[in-house]
Amino acid sequence: xxxxxxxxxxxxxxxxxxxxxxxxxxxxxxxxxxxxxxxxxxxxxxxxx
Amino acid sequence: xxxxxxxxxxxxxxxxxxxxxxxxxxxxxxxxxxxxxxxxxxxxxxxxxxxxxxxxxxxxxxxxxxxxxxxxxxxxxxxxxxxxxxxxxxxxxxxxxxxxxxxxxxxxxxxxxxxxxxxxxxxxxxxxxxxxxxxxxxxxxxxxxxxxxxxxxxxxxxxxxxxxxxxxxxxxxxxxxxxxxxxxxxxxxxxxxxxxxxxxxxxxxxxxxxxxxxxxxxxxxxxxxxxxxxxxxxxxxxxxxxxxxxxxxxxxxxxxxxxxxxxxxxxxxxxxxxxxxxxxxxxxxxxxxxxxxxxxxxxxxxxxxxxxxxxxxxxxxxxxxxxxxxxxxxxxxxxxxxxxxxxxxxxxxxxxxxxxxxxxxxxxxxxxxxxxxxxxxxxxxxxxxxxxxx
Numbered sequence: 001x002x003x004x005x006x007x008x009x010x011x012x013x014x015x016x017x018x019x020x021x022x023x024x025x026x027x028x029x030x031x032x033x034x035x036x037x038x039x040x041x042x043x044x045x046x047x048x049x
Numbered sequence: 050x051x052x053x054x055x056x057x058x059x060x061x062x063x064x065x066x067x068x069x070x071x072x073x074x075x076x077x078x079x080x081x082x083x084x085x086x087x088x089x090x091x092x093x094x095x096x097x098x099x100x101x102x103x104x105x106x107x108x109x110x111x112x113x114x115x116x117x118x119x120x121x122x123x124x125x126x127x128x129x130x131x132x133x134x135x136x137x138x139x140x141x142x143x144x145x146x147x148x149x150x151x152x153x154x155x156x157x158x159x160x161x162x163x164x165x166x167x168x169x170x171x172x173x174x175x176x177x178x179x180x181x182x183x184x185x186x187x188x189x190x191x192x193x194x195x196x197x198x199x200x201x202x203x204x205x206x207x208x209x210x211x212x213x214x215x216x217x218x219x220x221x222x223x224x225x226x227x228x229x230x231x232x233x234x235x236x237x238x239x240x241x242x243x244x245x246x247x248x249x250x251x252x253x254x255x256x257x258x259x260x261x262x263x264x265x266x267x268x269x270x271x272x273x274x275x276x277x278x279x280x281x282x283x284x285x286x287x288x289x290x291x292x293x294x295x296x297x298x299x300x301x302x303x304x305x306x307x308x309x310x311x312x313x314x315x316x317x318x319x320x321x322x323x324x325x326x327x328x329x330x331x332x333x334x335x336x337x338x339x340x341x342x343x344x345x346x347x348x349x350x351x352x353x354x355x356x357x358x359x360x361x362x363x364x365x366x367x368x369x370x371x372x373x374x375x376x377x378x379x380x381x382x383x384x385x386x387x388x389x390x391x392x393x394x395x396x397x398x399x400x401x402x403x404x405x406x407x408x409x410x411x412x413x414x415x416x417x418x419x420x421x422x423x424x425x426x427x428x429x430x431x432x433x434x435x436x437x438x439x
Contacts, residue, residue, distance in 0.1 A: 001100040004092050028111060036115045041313050 116343050120317070124345030131306045131318050135288045139365055141427075147303040148435055149291060149363050151428045286315050289322060290329060290364035292337070293435055297350055297358075305347045307337060307362065317344045320402075326387055329362045329400070330369040330424055336387045336401035341408060341415075348404035351415050359434040360400060360419055363427065370432045371400040373419040378406050386416045396420035 009016040136143055140153030287309040292298075298305060306319030307329075315321040320339035327333025339348035360371040374394060379386055387401055398421035406413035425432055 001092065001097045031108065031111055032115050032119060036112055037317075039112075040116065 120344045121346065124317075127318055128302070128306060128345060131288055131308075132291070132304060135291075135306065143304065146435075148293075148431045149304060149427075152365055286310070286318050288319065290362055292320055292347075293361040293363070294354075295359060295361070295434060295436055296354055298347070302345065302347050304363075305339075305345075311338045316340055319345075320347050323387060326401075327389070327398075329364055330367055330398060330421060332397045333389045334387060334391065334399040334401055335362075336403065338403045341405040348402060348415075349408075351402060351404045351417060352406075354402075354417055360402070361432055361434055362400070363431075366427050368423075368425040368427055368432050369421055370423040370425070370434050371419040372422045373417050376415065376417045378413050378415055381411065381414055383414070386414070386418075392418055394418070394420050 006016060006020070009019050011019075132143065136149065142150045144150060288306045289309050290307040291304040292307050293304060294302075308315040308319045308321055310324050311321035316338065317340075320337045322329075323336040323338065326336040329335045339351075340346050341348055341351065354373055354376070356373055356375060358373045360373065362369040362371065375392060377386065385391060386403065390397070390399070391401070400419045400421070402417040402419075404415050405411045406415040423432060
């Protein structure tokens with residue numbers, strides 16, 4: 001999957017690496033901003049406060 | 050990840066080579082493009098599943114990081130925003146010592162000499178800034194004295210009146226003291242209160258403001274939102290006051306916001322006042338819950354409190370000084386600890402602090418009770434108990 005993604009990226013490998021890093025950062029930001037706060041009540045039942 | 054890259058690189062020279070040799074041998078020409086022009090790994094079901102699982106593992110690890118570290122890391126920002134929003138709304142300022150000054154007199158109430166004529170906003174604005182300068186240097190006492198004239202009877206008019214008879218929404222379960230942990234139980238009442246208290250609580254959208262863009266609009270009254278035009282939604286978490294626990298809170302948590310309700314959303318912003326429990330300073334038991342870990346963990350050291358320690362609560366117009374009497378550890382569903390008189394005490398005005406007990410667990414609840422010893426108008430000097438331990 002990721003290999004396939006990589007192969008679809010344009011440019012030489014540094015460019016691809018940059019794109020990958022940006023995508024990963026965006027994914028993490030989205031998780032931290034929206035996903036985790038939303039799922040927290042369901043995830044943390046046993047250990048939260 | 051290295052292989053496809055190599056494959057892609059090799060693809061070009063090899064493609065040219067066959068182009069030259071195309072005339073000579075056909076048999077050889079077919080193979081190199083097949084193996085090199087295409088990435089070697091093809092999308093297979095198992096491969097995709099495997100990589101998704103790896104991704105899931107990474108995401109779960111990230112969640113742990115987020116919950117245990119990130120929510121703490123951003124909490125001071127959240128709290129700061131919360132504070133400034135409420136102070137803005139109150140028209141009060143916070144001194145460098147973290148002590149909140151008197152509330153600016155409301156223009157609608159007949160009074161003070163400070164108030165110029167004019168519209169509500171016109172009148173409020175100068176007062177909002179006026180106390181700031183003196184606040185830093187001079188104790189707030191004389192400054193706000195005029196405000197005492199219109200000071201209403203008891204505790205925080207309309208600010209921390211219980212909305213419903215029951216506790217917070219489902220998140221309370223984990224966050225505080227178990228699903229049944231509310232002064233009056235009852236499923237239907239509870240769900241009704243759910244929707245009433247946290248109307249936007251289920252919407253996925255507001256959640257991000259918890260962390261990334263904290264409190265642009267949250268926890269403040271809607272009228273206080275004029276500050277910047279970024280208000281997205283009306284208030285979701287209402288801040289009713291601030292808690293000072295000299296024995297508990299270091300600099301960052303000094304003046305921890307007290308928010309209404311004990312939902313996850315509320316507790317992410319400060320300590321939560323149980324819906325339906327008494328108002329601060331009022332007769333009954335004013336109960337609050339706070340995180341033991343994550344989201345700033347205002348009650349992390351609740352087990353280090355001692356009998357006789359003071360808890361100072363500031364609501365809009367009053368300071369309340371409570372002294373702690375006793376503690377206990379209960380199971381999450383033992384909501385008797387929130388009763389109006391859960392232990393023998395010669396006072397009708399109690400405070401209860403609850404948090405999870407074994408650190409990093411939620412199997413028990415640590416409970417502290419205290420009673421009101423003093424009540425001071427916010428226009429006067431703050432209580433002497435307010436000495437932050439560094």
